[in-house]
Amino acid sequence: MIKRTLCIVFLFAVASIAVAQTPTPSPSPAAQRPAAPHTNLKVGDKAPDFTLPSTAVGPDGRGLRFKLSDFKGKKNVVLAFYVLAFTGG
Amino acid sequence: MKAYQADIAKFETTDTQIFGLSVDSVPANKEFGAKNGITFPLLSDFKRTVVKDYGIFNEEQGFGNRATFVIDKDGIIQHIDEGNVAIDPASAEDTCNILSHKKTTP
Numbered sequence: 596m597i598k599r600t601l602c603i604v605f606l607f608a609v610a611s612i613a614v615a616q617t618p619t620p621s622p623s624p625a626a627q628r629p630a631a632p633h634t635n636l637k638v639g640d641k642a643p644d645f646t647l648p649s650t651a652v653g654p655d656g657r658g659l660r661f662k663l664s665d666f667k668g669k670k671n672v673v674l675a676f677y678v679l680a681f682t683g684g
Numbered sequence: 685m686k687a688y689q690a691d692i693a694k695f696e697t698t699d700t701q702i703f704g705l706s707v708d709s710v711p712a713n714k715e716f717g718a719k720n721g722i723t724f725p726l727l728s729d730f731k732r733t734v735v736k737d738y739g740i741f742n743e744e745q746g747f748g749n750r751a752t753f754v755i756d757k758d759g760i761i762q763h764i765d766e767g768n769v770a771i772d773p774a775s776a777e778d779t780c781n782i783l784s785h786k787k788t789t790p
Binding site: 633634635636637638639640641642643644645647648649650651658659661663664666667668669670671672673674675676677678679 | 685688695698699700701702703704705706708710712713714716717725726727728729730733734735737738739740749750751752753754755756757758759760761762763764766770773776780783784
């Protein structure tokens, strides 16, 4: 009987420690994560220019670099930023 | 990216150049492009200057967030998609269609 009581006390102690160690739940899990950065650019703003190397290869076999402002007056440009590591789409 | 590739014909008819852009190296992007059958150029913003200029650099994780910008022939931003909505090219396509019917300022 004493053994049993001890056992229950012990279990209760373990349980209370577990409860104590559980971190208090935050209001929302999203609040803990750093907020995803949002662009400061708006529709109507001038697109920041850039020159970047690309996967495209020129006739000489060298990688092509693209400059955004080269398309001015010629073509619209769709710039799709993606994250390689987990691109599903 | 695959969704954009699937719709590339639609974009091409609207007088539009598509670029993919990530902070990965050119060789990494080449492999990615080959594996996914992507024919449009993938730009490599290895120094993370462009993702910063466009305000979508995630400091904590060291890469750019997913976003799509449509830029018209005058170099003006006409459409922005951020986050998961940027996976679907439909709204970017719509913008390009509108732009293609718009007169360019000389």
